[in-house]
Amino acid sequence: MTDTPAIKVSGLTKRFGKKTVVDGFDMEVPAGAIYGFLGPNGSGKTTTIRMMCGLLTPDGGEGQCLGHDIRREPARIKENVGYMTQKFSLYTDLTIRENLDFMARMYGLKNRRRVVDETLRDLGLFERGGQLAGSLSGGWKQRLALAACLQHKPRLLLLDEPTAGVDPKARRDFWDEVRRLSRAGVTVLVSTHYMDEAVQCDHITYIAYGKKLISAPATEIPARIGLKTWRVDGPDLTGLEAELTARPGVEQVARFGAVLHVSGTDEAALTATVAAQKARGTHHWQEKPAELEEAFIYLMTSAVDNFAVDIEGEAA
Amino acid sequence: MNIFSLARFLAILVKEFIQMRRDRVTFAMMIGVPVMQLLLFGYAINTDPHDLPTLIEMNDDSPTARAVLAGMEVSEYFEFTGVVTGPSEGDRALRDGRANFVVAIPPDFERDILRGHVPSLLVSADASDPTAVGSAVAALQGIVDAALRDTLSGPLQAVAGTSSPVSVVVHRQFNPEGVTAINIVPGLLGIILSMTMVMITSVAMVRESERGTMEALIATPARPLEVMLGKILPYVLVGYVQTAVFLGFAGGLFQVPFNGDGLAFFAGFNLYIVVNLALGFLISTVARTQMQAMQISFFTILPTILLSGFMFPFAGMPGWAQVLGTALPATHFLRLTRKVMLKGGELADVTGDMRAMGVILAVITLVAMLRYRQTLD
Ligand SMILES: Nc1ncnc2c1ncn2[C@@H]1O[C@H](COP(=O)(O)OP(=O)(O)O)[C@@H](O)[C@H]1O
Ligand SMILES: [Mg+2]
Numbered sequence: 001m002t003d004t005p006a007i008k009v010s011g012l013t014k015r016f017g018k019k020t021v022v023d024g025f026d027m028e029v030p031a032g033a034i035y036g037f038l039g040p041n042g043s044g045k046t047t048t049i050r051m052m053c054g055l056l057t058p059d060g061g062e063g064q065c066l067g068h069d070i071r072r073e074p075a076r077i078k079e080n081v082g083y084m085t086q087k088f089s090l091y092t093d094l095t096i097r098e099n100l101d102f103m104a105r106m107y108g109l110k111n112r113r114r115v116v117d118e119t120l121r122d123l124g125l126f127e128r129g130g131q132l133a134g135s136l137s138g139g140w141k142q143r144l145a146l147a148a149c150l151q152h153k154p155r156l157l158l159l160d161e162p163t164a165g166v167d168p169k170a171r172r173d174f175w176d177e178v179r180r181l182s183r184a185g186v187t188v189l190v191s192t193h194y195m196d197e198a199v200q201c202d203h204i205t206y207i208a209y210g211k212k213l214i215s216a217p218a219t220e221i222p223a224r225i226g227l228k229t230w231r232v233d234g235p236d237l238t239g240l241e242a243e244l245t246a247r248p249g250v251e252q253v254a255r256f257g258a259v260l261h262v263s264g265t266d267e268a269a270l271t272a273t274v275a276a277q278k279a280r281g282t283h284h285w286q287e288k289p290a291e292l293e294e295a296f297i298y299l300m301t302s303a304v305d306n307f308a309v310d311i312e313g314e315a316a
Numbered sequence: 317m318n319i320f321s322l323a324r325f326l327a328i329l330v331k332e333f334i335q336m337r338r339d340r341v342t343f344a345m346m347i348g349v350p351v352m353q354l355l356l357f358g359y360a361i362n363t364d365p366h367d368l369p370t371l372i373e374m375n376d377d378s379p380t381a382r383a384v385l386a387g388m389e390v391s392e393y394f395e396f397t398g399v400v401t402g403p404s405e406g407d408r409a410l411r412d413g414r415a416n417f418v419v420a421i422p423p424d425f426e427r428d429i430l431r432g433h434v435p436s437l438l439v440s441a442d443a444s445d446p447t448a449v450g451s452a453v454a455a456l457q458g459i460v461d462a463a464l465r466d467t468l469s470g471p472l473q474a475v476a477g478t479s480s481p482v483s484v485v486v487h488r489q490f491n492p493e494g495v496t497a498i499n500i501v502p503g504l505l506g507i508i509l510s511m512t513m514v515m516i517t518s519v520a521m522v523r524e525s526e527r528g529t530m531e532a533l534i535a536t537p538a539r540p541l542e543v544m545l546g547k548i549l550p551y552v553l554v555g556y557v558q559t560a561v562f563l564g565f566a567g568g569l570f571q572v573p574f575n576g577d578g579l580a581f582f583a584g585f586n587l588y589i590v591v592n593l594a595l596g597f598l599i600s601t602v603a604r605t606q607m608q609a610m611q612i613s614f615f616t617i618l619p620t621i622l623l624s625g626f627m628f629p630f631a632g633m634p635g636w637a638q639v640l641g642t643a644l645p646a647t648h649f650l651r652l653t654r655k656v657m658l659k660g661g662e663l664a665d666v667t668g669d670m671r672a673m674g675v676i677l678a679v680i681t682l683v684a685m686l687r688y689r690q691t692l693d
Contacts, residue, residue, distance in 0.1 A: 050531075055531065055535060081535075083532070087531075088528070089529050089531050090529065091331065091335065091529055092527070093339070098334060102330075105323055105326070106327055106533075106538055108323050
């Protein structure tokens with residue numbers, strides 16, 4: 001793959017009315033990466049993705065996507081991007097086959113019939129091609145939506161919370177597919193809520209209230225957050241968990257099977273609390289290097305929904 | 317990069333047809349509404365209304381006067397339901413709707429006839445419902461003359477003579493112009509086309525954004541013109557089908573004539589459909605939900621019905637209403653259709669109407685294009 005990044009935006013800003021939804025946002029997605037885009041609800045992920053593929057005009061900032069300017073050449077970007085919207089956006093009153101055929105036509109694919117047949121077969125939906133897309137279950141809809149935006153062999157995939165409301169098995173299958181595509185050279189930008197999805201990404205950007213908070217390779221995220229973690233085991237973990245949550249320095253208590261992971265960013269306060277607990281001698285305490293899991297739980301739980309209460313218009 | 321791709325345009329067209337076919341209710345409505353409306357209105361057109369309640373102001377109780385009244389009753393248009401003692405009582409009855417007509421026999425009616433003075437038979441008609449009273453009024457002089465011919469026989473034959481011995485004076489209340497019933501059919505076509513075209517297009521366009529499918533559609537390389545034409549053209553065909561069904565029924569069931577130039581009609585009718593589709597498209601750029609699209613469409617249909625000359629004679633409207641009416645495409649289509657269908661108009665007769673619709677189309681399209689966004693902003 002080339003060295004130029006698949007996406008490079010800087011200072012991207014979008015306002016709806018008086019409200020700034022995306023605020024001076026920078027992001028660089030290296031070609032070939034699986035890039036995670038994290039943030040609570042309403043933080044501006046969808047809006048950012050829409051600006052990157054020319055569906056929304058930025059109020060400020062600039063950028064390029066696959067080498068094309070996001071303001072001036074949206075048409076060129078669209079030809080090479082597969083965009084899977086957060087909300088199912090195929091036609092529920094068309095059949096599965098008709099939907100795929102429609103998308104194939106829109107991208108001007110040659111051998112349309114063959115491409116659609118192939119897609120149906122890959123999906124395992126060949127026999128059900130005549131079924132209305134609206135009658136599919138959530139998991140199948142999501143697979144169909146992905147397949148529909150892959151038919152024109154895009155170089156960049158934009159997946160906006162692709163597995164929301166899908167069962168764990170379907171989610172695993174979905175990610176197998178994403179990794180397979182990535183190996184084949186497709187750049188993937190995926191916005192998500194789920195920790196187990198975030199850990200699949202090579203690189204993470206975290207956004208809140210339209211502003212970028214962290215951007216780093218996934219392995220460096222815990223260090224960036226500066227999270228200190230202690231591992232605890234012993235009797236009555238549930239009681240201990242409740243007690244610890246209120247102690248100074250403790251920002252997060254997560255249970256992993258028979259142990260608790262107690263974390264915080266204020267090292268001094270946390271150490272003091274742990275020392276006091278250790279002195280009681282009821283449990284076994286051990287400091288451990290912070291891992292991605294804790295880091296993501298920390299990110300996802302510390303953020304509240306970003307939907308401001310005072311917005312006038314309804315959310316898109 | 318090409319500005320217009322035939323393949324993508326066709327893709328949208330095909331999709332639109334499939335969706336239209338699957339939407340049974342709308343489909344049934346598109347065909348059902350014109351037929352239903354035509355039957356409803358057509359019933360009123362086709363049957364001369366009979367036994368209309370009529371009051372009598374009897375100022376000359378003579379055999380000749382009674383003969384005239386008997387003739388009117390025999391005609392079955394009129395049914396005498398009572399007597400009034402003066403004009404004010406008659407007017408009140410008309411206003412209340414208790415009677416459609418008040419017939420006043422003037423004093424010395426018979427004597428004046430015999431002396432050859434040609435008395436006036438004053439008939440006040442409630443013309444607020446012109447379809448109801450129109451044919452009765454039209455037949456009145458004939459009925460009176462026939463009744464007098466039978467009565468004035470023998471020595472009185474001379475007065476019966478060639479010209480009418482009585483002049484029938486019809487005083488149309490509430491709607492002095494009157495409209496001939498047959499005018500309704502061309503008008504109704506204009507209203508129905510406007511109603512379905514505007515509503516169906518605006519709703520179909522908004523449905524795409526409301527369901528979220530617009531996002532995927534504009535994430536493809538589709539161009540605005542492809543989307544616009546691909547979504548609008550199927551409804552042009554719907555307009556064709558509606559018109560064919562409508563004219564078929566109108567001609568077959570109600571013997572509405574088609575006297576003029578088919579080409580003139582076809583040209584005007586295509587233009588009219590396109591204007592309405594453009595209007596529907598414009599509405600879709602304003603409305604956010606299908607419900608809103610529906611409401612705004614209704615909002616445009618009301619003035620179309622009221623101010624286009626369909627409901628009330630255009631010439632009888634106040635100046636400001638005529639100005640508003642002139643801005644409506646239906647006004648010009650109505651004139652065009654009446655000219656062609658009823659008065660045998662040719663292409664040359666309707667160029668003015670066509671030009672007016674062309675101007676309206678240009679304005680609507682311009683505004684729609686300015687408002688249409690290829691983004692979700
Ligand atoms: N078309 C729009 N008009 C007005 N406000 C919008 C529109 N789209 C999104 N918003 C607002 O922008 C904020 C960010 O939304 P979004 O980008 O969808 O966040 P996320 O995808 O991270 O949940 C929300 O507060 C939302 O209400
Ligand atoms: Mg979103």
